[in-house]
Amino acid sequence: MVEEIKRKIVVCSGTACTDPGGKRLEPMLSKILQARGLEDQVEIEEAVGYGLCKNCPMIVVEPDEVFYGKLDEAKLQKIIDEHIIGGKPVEDLRVKGSVDTSSIRMLGSADFFGKQLRITLRNCGIIDPESFDDYLQMRGYEALAKVIESMTPEQVIEEIERSGLRGRGGGGYPTGLKWRQTAAVCSYPARECPTEPPEQRYVICNADEGDPGAFMDRSAIEGDPFCLIEAMTIGGYAIGANRGYIYVRAEYPLAIKRLEYAIAGARQRGLLGENIFGSGFSFDIEIRLGAGAFVCGEETALIASMEGRRGMPRPRPPYPAQAGFYDCPTLINNVETWANIPAIILNGWEWFSNLGTEKSKGTKVFALAGKIKNTGLVEVPMGTTLREIIYDIGGGIRHDKQFKAVQTGGPSGGCIPEQFLDTPVDYESLMRAGSMMGSGGMIVMDEDTCMVDVAKFFLTFTQGESCGKCTPCREGTKRLLEILTRITEGNGVVEDLEKLEKLSNHVKRASLCGLGQSAPNSILSTLQNFRDEYIAHIEAKHCPAGVCSALLDYVIDPDKCVGCTLCKKVCPVDAITGEPKNVHTIDPSVCIKCGECKKKCPVKAIYLD
Amino acid sequence: MAKPTAILAELKRKKKPGAEEYYRVRVGLATCGISAGADKIREEFDRLVKESGLKNVEVIPTGCVGRCDLEPMAEVTRGADTPVLYVHLTPEKVARIVREHLIEGKPVEEFF
Numbered sequence: 234m235v236e237e238i239k240r241k242i243v244v245c246s247g248t249a250c251t252d253p254g255g256k257r258l259e260p261m262l263s264k265i266l267q268a269r270g271l272e273d274q275v276e277i278e279e280a281v282g283y284g285l286c287k288n289c290p291m292i293v294v295e296p297d298e299v300f301y302g303k304l305d306e307a308k309l310q311k312i313i314d315e316h317i318i319g320g321k322p323v324e325d326l327r328v329k330g331s332v333d334t335s336s337i338r339m340l341g342s343a344d345f346f347g348k349q350l351r352i353t354l355r356n357c358g359i360i361d362p363e364s365f366d367d368y369l370q371m372r373g374y375e376a377l378a379k380v381i382e383s384m385t386p387e388q389v390i391e392e393i394e395r396s397g398l399r400g401r402g403g404g405g406y407p408t409g410l411k412w413r414q415t416a417a418v419c420s421y422p423a424r425e426c427p428t429e430p431p432e433q434r435y436v437i438c439n440a441d442e443g444d445p446g447a448f449m450d451r452s453a454i455e456g457d458p459f460c461l462i463e464a465m466t467i468g469g470y471a472i473g474a475n476r477g478y479i480y481v482r483a484e485y486p487l488a489i490k491r492l493e494y495a496i497a498g499a500r501q502r503g504l505l506g507e508n509i510f511g512s513g514f515s516f517d518i519e520i521r522l523g524a525g526a527f528v529c530g531e532e533t534a535l536i537a538s539m540e541g542r543r544g545m546p547r548p549r550p551p552y553p554a555q556a557g558f559y560d561c562p563t564l565i566n567n568v569e570t571w572a573n574i575p576a577i578i579l580n581g582w583e584w585f586s587n588l589g590t591e592k593s594k595g596t597k598v599f600a601l602a603g604k605i606k607n608t609g610l611v612e613v614p615m616g617t618t619l620r621e622i623i624y625d626i627g628g629g630i631r632h633d634k635q636f637k638a639v640q641t642g643g644p645s646g647g648c649i650p651e652q653f654l655d656t657p658v659d660y661e662s663l664m665r666a667g668s669m670m671g672s673g674g675m676i677v678m679d680e681d682t683c684m685v686d687v688a689k690f691f692l693t694f695t696q697g698e699s700c701g702k703c704t705p706c707r708e709g710t711k712r713l714l715e716i717l718t719r720i721t722e723g724n725g726v727v728e729d730l731e732k733l734e735k736l737s738n739h740v741k742r743a744s745l746c747g748l749g750q751s752a753p754n755s756i757l758s759t760l761q762n763f764r765d766e767y768i769a770h771i772e773a774k775h776c777p778a779g780v781c782s783a784l785l786d787y788v789i790d791p792d793k794c795v796g797c798t799l800c801k802k803v804c805p806v807d808a809i810t811g812e813p814k815n816v817h818t819i820d821p822s823v824c825i826k827c828g829e830c831k832k833k834c835p836v837k838a839i840y841l842d
Numbered sequence: 843m844a845k846p847t848a849i850l851a852e853l854k855r856k857k858k859p860g861a862e863e864y865y866r867v868r869v870g871l872a873t874c875g876i877s878a879g880a881d882k883i884r885e886e887f888d889r890l891v892k893e894s895g896l897k898n899v900e901v902i903p904t905g906c907v908g909r910c911d912l913e914p915m916a917e918v919t920r921g922a923d924t925p926v927l928y929v930h931l932t933p934e935k936v937a938r939i940v941r942e943h944l945i946e947g948k949p950v951e952e953f954f
Contacts, residue, residue, distance in 0.1 A: 349908075358870060358907025359916075369854050378846035448874070455872040456905020502853055510846035609874075609910040753952055 234425040239614040241276040243293040258290050261306050266311050272444075275317060301326045314816040330358060347751035348626050350588070353572035354597050354612045357456025362491045364562070365498035368459035374504055376575035377463050380470055381512045389471040390416060393574065396582035397594035402439060402530070402567030403642065403671040404747075405593070407662040414554040415564040416472040425815040434474035435466050435563040436516075437553075438571055440488070441533060443527040444643025445694060446602040447674035452610050453598070454488040455482070457572075458495040462518060464574035466505060472564050473703035477518040482525050492520055503542055527558050527644075531746045532557075532565045545702045546746035567672065569598055589615030593659035597670070602632050602641075603677040613658065620654040623677055635680040638762070642671025644691045645700075645751030647758025648684060667758040678814035682764040683780035685770055688755045689717040705750025709740035711823065722783040734760060778838070785841040791816045793838035800830035800839060854933055862921040865899045865944050867891075869916045872906035880914035883931045887916070890940040899944050928953050 243257050266272045272836040273668040279308065291302040294312070299322045301312055308326055315323050347484070351357075368374075380389055394409025438461060444451040454461060465477045481489055493681060496518055499505035507515045521539050523788065528534045529544040536558050537543035559562025573595060577585045588595050593615040601608050606628030613622060619639055623629065630636050647668035649656065656666045663670050677685065696710040716733055718727050735754030744750045761766060769775050776784040788802070789809075796814040809823040811817030819839075831839040864952070869884045873924075887901045909915070912929035918939070919925040926949045928939060935953060941952050 312926075346908075354908070357872075357905040358868070359904065361868075361902045361903050363903060366854075366856070369850070374850055374853075375847075378850045382846040452872055452874070452906040485873075487876070503849070510849050511844065512846060579932075607909060607911060609912075610906060610908040612908075 239295060240274075241278055243278045244290075245653070251795065258292060258304060258309070260834060261309055262292075263476060265306075265310055269313065269318070270390045270426075271313070271317065288752055297723060299327060306572045318369045330659065330825055333579055338449065348617065350575050350596050350614045351612045352588075353453060353598060354456065354610065355450060355576070356460065357610075362456055362458055365459065365493055365495070365502065365822040366494075368457070372579065373459055373489075374463055376578035377466055377470075377504065378510060381510050381514060382468050384418065386471045386473060389578070390469065392582050393577060394487060396577045397589075398570065398573055398577065398585065398594075399660065400567060400571075401569035401597065401672065403645065404670065405670060406461075408566060408570055411554060411566070412468070412471055412564060414552070421655065432473065433559075433561045434472055435538075435558045435561055436468045436472065436474045436477035437535070437558065437563055437565040438465055438477070438479040438480055438481075439532065439565050440485075440568050441530040441535060442482065442485075442568075442672065443525070443530050443698075444645075444672055444674040445691075446600065447452070448600045448645055449598045449610060449673045451485050451488050452600075453568055453572055454485070455491055455642055457831040458488070458491040459499070460493070460572050460575060461568060462495050462499050462505065464571040465518060466499075466509065466516050467574055467578060468566070468571070470514055471563070474564065475515050475517070477516065478521050478539060478558070480521045480523055480529070480539060483522040484525055491520070492624070496520070506604065523588060526700070527694070528746070528748050535565070536563065538738050543700075545700045546748075548745060550634075569673070575686070586804060590657060590659045592661055593713045595613055596675060599641075599658075599673045599675040601675050601677070603675075604634065604679040604682070605629070605677040606631050615659045617655045618655050618657050619649065622658065622675070623654070627677065628676065629715075630679050636677070637680055638653050638678045638679065638684065639756075640668070640676040640687065641674065642669040642751075642754070643674040643771055644695045645669060645747065645754060646671045647754045648678070648687065648762060649758075650762040662763050667761060674815050681778055681780070683721075684759040684766045684806050685717065685721055685776075686778075686780045689714070689721055690757045691755040692752065693719055693750060699748060699752075703743075703745040703749065705743035705779075706742050706745065706752065708747065709736060710752050712736060713753060717756070720767065720770050721776075722779040723770070723774045725767075727768075727771055728765070729771065730760065779841050782828070782841075786821045786828070787826060787828070787831060787839055788842045789817050789819055789822055790838045793836050795836055795838075797835060799833045799835065803829045803833045855906065857939070858886045863898060865896075865918060867899060867901045867916050867918050867944070868904040870906055870913055871903040874906050874910035875915070878913035880931075882933070883914045883916065883936055886933045886936045887940065890937060891944070894940060894945060896940075896944060913945045926954075 236341050242262060259282055262277055266275055290302060290304050293300050294316055295520040312323050356371050360371055390409060390412045390825045393412055394710050398408040399405040400408055440450050469477055479492060506517050509516060523529050523538060524748045526544050529538045531546045532553050533549060534544045536553060539558060553563040553565050555562060586594050596612050597612050598610060598612045600610055611626050623639060636651055638650050641663060649668050652665040656662050657766060660670050677773060692710060696714045699706045699710050701707045715731050715737055721727060734757055737756050740753050741750055766777055774784055796811060796816060796818045798813050801809040801811060801817060806823055806825050808818050808820045810829060865922055867887055869911060871880050884901060891899045913930045915919055915927060915929040916931060917925055917927045941949050
């Protein structure tokens with residue numbers, strides 16, 4: 234009930250606010266509240282700068298988190314009458330837009346933070362990840378308190394459904410629907426279902442982040458482990474589970490340590506374990522460590538691994554929502570999906586569904602990597618274009634080289650060429666551009682990247698990570714990799730391209746799980762957009778980007794060589810000849826192209842041709 | 843029985859926020875920061891703050907703010923002052939920040 238919530242008015246006391254008269258807001262507020270006899274019901278608090286300095290003087294009404302700016306006494310009266318008493322925010326006085334970071338002084342930061350909207354990363358880099366109290370101060374556990382105090386499990390599920398949140402692990406399945414399906418299924422087979430059902434359900438957080446170049450989940454957990462614990466507890470309440478598990482890779486020791494700390498802190502305060510908030514609802518969380526197999530990010534393989542079996546997927550249905558961990562209904566969501574939950578509960582589904590595009594709501598976190606100036610973690614509203622992410626937030630290509638492609642979706646995704654740079658980031662648009670959202674890896678490639686080599690890199694990865702259970706994936710990825718290797722070594726034939734396409738489609742269609750079904754995407758998308766590079770490798774035996782070493786020869790520039798003999802000394806196969814102080818030469822028939830000479834040359838006389 | 847929101851309010855009250863005039867030095871200590879040497883930077887801050895006998899400085903670890911290429915970094919805040927983010931930190935830079943910003947109260951403009 235809106236009326237029952239005790240409200241708090243936070244007066245911004247940032248530098249800018251106090252200058253033009255922010256200090257004067259407090260006495261004004263107290264006076265107005267007293268006049269209406271509300272002085273005991275509304276708390277006034279001061280907070281340090283919100284960074285929305287254009288709107289000074291300003292206040293924030295909690296817990297609704299409504300920002301009001303450019304205030305005077307008349308406006309304050311209106312806010313108190315309509316919002317505090319009437320329960321309805323005064324729309325025309327609200328401050329629009331996200332936090333203005335122009336007040337943060339930082340090297341080239343304005344663009345980097347300006348276009349971002351941080352929901353799941355809201356606390357990262359702000360709170361101490363080893364201080365539970367810090368999290369509590371940032372409205373931590375207010376969502377859980379709200380859920381337990383005033384919402385039924387059905388209402389929680391409805392809230393998530395209406396928000397339009399979709400799974401952030403890559404698939405984009407509607408989260409609310411998943412919750413409803415998990416909650417609706419009885420954990421016992423129909424005929425064995427006892428009349429008094431002690432139904433067992435589970436909640437799992439999939440933190441098995443395995444895409445090369447992706448580190449969203451790691452950073453999110455390391456920056457704010459508490460949010461995940463709170464969100465999973467809300468999930469447990471909503472679907473009727475009393476146990477949760479976080480499946481996280483053992484390679485993330487710091488994330489694990491901080492999760493353990495957050496779990497212990499929550500238990501100690503009665504926010505996790507038996508009888509949470511004294512409400513009778515019990516929920517506890519354990520951590521399960523994964524050994525780092527990529528396939529264990531697939532939900533059925535993850536469950537197999539958690540049960541102590543070999544991490545291999547099984548056909549679905551039944552989905553984990555029907556028969557998951559130990560055959561009980563299990564709700565599995567990705568780290569980023571969970572991190573959205575408390576914000577949705579606190580701000581309401583309307584707020585969330587107003588963010589993003591028609592079918593993709595909210596924000597998405599991307600790990601920017603590759604040949605980009607600003608590498609790191611960004612969170613943008615859905616619908617932001619790839620160009621905005623790469624050029625405005627990412628600062629463009631390193632050393633101002635030419636952009637070639639951006640790879641999204643990790644080994645499952647594809648390479649998007651320049652003509653699709655204005656694609657808005659959402660599930661459907663990325664799919665149409667020949668890639669996919671994936672979990673959020675974004676690798677930027679410049680003119681020096683060989684697209685055949687990129688496809689080979691990802692195939693090497695998926696082939697190595699294929700669990701071997703189904704033949705199309707086990708054998709198919711192996712054969713695909715062989716063809717790619719052949720092409721990069723200069724032994725490819727024109728028919729190979731057709732073979733690659735055909736086999737790719739077979740592997741996609743016939744594989745058991747997402748790993749195999751998506752592994753050929755890197756080949757198909759590069760074949761579609763960069764076919765000329767494949768043809769150059771096959772027909773001219775030439776690598777246009779100068780990457781595939783088998784197609785290149787190391788050459789010494791006679792005009793630059795000073796005859797220092799360093800290259801000759803470092804060459805492991807004695808391919809270099811020449812007398813001291815005279816020009817040296819490399820014999821291509823002996824050279825194994827290790828590149829050591831090029832690294833050693835003090836005058837940069839050695840190049841690839 | 844107390845309501846959850848009341849219980850939560852009680853939990854929040856237990857922590858006394860530090861004094862307004864305190865400097866807070868937040869060192870980015872996620873994996874990206876640590877691999878760039880942020881743990882050494884934190885030790886250096888701790889050591890210098892202790893050696894200088896500064897009672898109004900808290901050195902706090904925090905997560906990744908998103909600019910992994912600028913690590914190691916630290917943000918210095920105090921009350922309503924504009925937060926200052928120092929990037930690509932070295933022990934030498936830390937020494938100057940402690941001396942000029944935390945002791946003399948002047949942000950090291952040179953590092954912006």
